[in-house]
Amino acid sequence: KQEVTQIPAALSVPEGENLVLNCSFTDSAIYNLQWFRQDPGKGLTSLLLIQSSQREQTSGRLNASLDKSSGRSTLYIAASQPGDSATYLCAVGSNTGKLIFGQGTTLQVKP
Amino acid sequence: NAGVTQTPKFRVLKTGQSMTLLCAQDMNHEYMYWYRQDPGMGLRLIHYSVGEGTTAKGEVPDGYNVSRLKKQNFLLGLESAAPSQTSVYFCASSYSWQGETQYFGPGTRLLVL
Numbered sequence: 404k405q406e407v408t409q410i411p412a413a414l415s416v417p418e419g420e421n422l423v424l425n426c427s428f429t430d431s432a433i434y435n436l437q438w439f440r441q442d443p444g445k446g447l448t449s450l451l452l453i454q455s456s457q458r459e460q461t462s463g464r465l466n467a468s469l470d471k472s473s474g475r476s477t478l479y480i481a482a483s484q485p486g487d488s489a490t491y492l493c494a495v496g497s498n499t500g501k502l503i504f505g506q507g508t509t510l511q512v513k514p
Numbered sequence: 515n516a517g518v519t520q521t522p523k524f525r526v527l528k529t530g531q532s533m534t535l536l537c538a539q540d541m542n543h544e545y546m547y548w549y550r551q552d553p554g555m556g557l558r559l560i561h562y563s564v565g566e567g568t569t570a571k572g573e574v575p576d577g578y579n580v581s582r583l584k585k586q587n588f589l590l591g592l593e594s595a596a597p598s599q600t601s602v603y604f605c606a607s608s609y610s611w612q613g614e615t616q617y618f619g620p621g622t623r624l625l626v627l
Contacts, residue, residue, distance in 0.1 A: 407556075437615060437616075439618075444621075445620060445621070446518075446604055446618040446619050446620045446621050447557075447604070447606075447618040448618070449615040449616070449617070452614075452615045492556075492557070494557075500545070500611035501559055501562075501572070501573075502557075502559070502616065504556040504557040504558075505556060506554065506555075506556045507556070
């Protein structure tokens with residue numbers, strides 16, 4: 404059974420720092436991996452989608468990498484801003500189309 | 515484009531009452547999903563649909579029923595609510611089954627007393 408783990412559960416950094424969020428999964432037979440952002444009391448917003456054949460995806464200050472063999476993905480946020488404060492969720496997609504979510508990392512960027 | 519909308523936003527039920535949560539999407543997506551989000555448990559798939567008139571069970575389907583009579587709507591029903599169903603419910607949709615991102619609604623917060 405696929406299990407997705409995100410470490411740390413919470414992270415607090417000063418504005419301007421570069422940071423890395425981690426996601427690990429137990430079964431390397433994945434179809435894709437997605438990173439989502441969730442603001443308090445809101446739904447999820449998709450940030451990046453990496454197909455299993457890809458190594459990384461970039462969008463603005465965000466870069467997500469995928470290493471299937473080691474069962475790991477990272478989300479790199481460059482030059483963090485207070486507006487980046489949110490919970491970040493990773494989700495692994497199988498060939499059945501279902502997503503398995505991690506429990507998220509809550510990020511606070513202090514001005 | 516409203517995307518994915520959910521009604522109601524918040525509801526309080528007494529144990530044993532029934533209710534229906536409505537999800538609507540205007541993106542012409544074939545696939546729709548219902549998740550619940552609980553502290554410490556993450557998001558878990560309740561039911562999903564791969565097209566109009568179809569439904570299938572997800573990870574935690576017990577106590578819920580769904581219907582997809584129209585392509586743009588996906589209904590989640592609780593026939594006899596239990597305190598264990600207190601949660602935040604999210605609907606999502608996607609264009610295809612694999613390799614496409616899912617778009618989420620804003621959520622429905624349900625409290626069962």
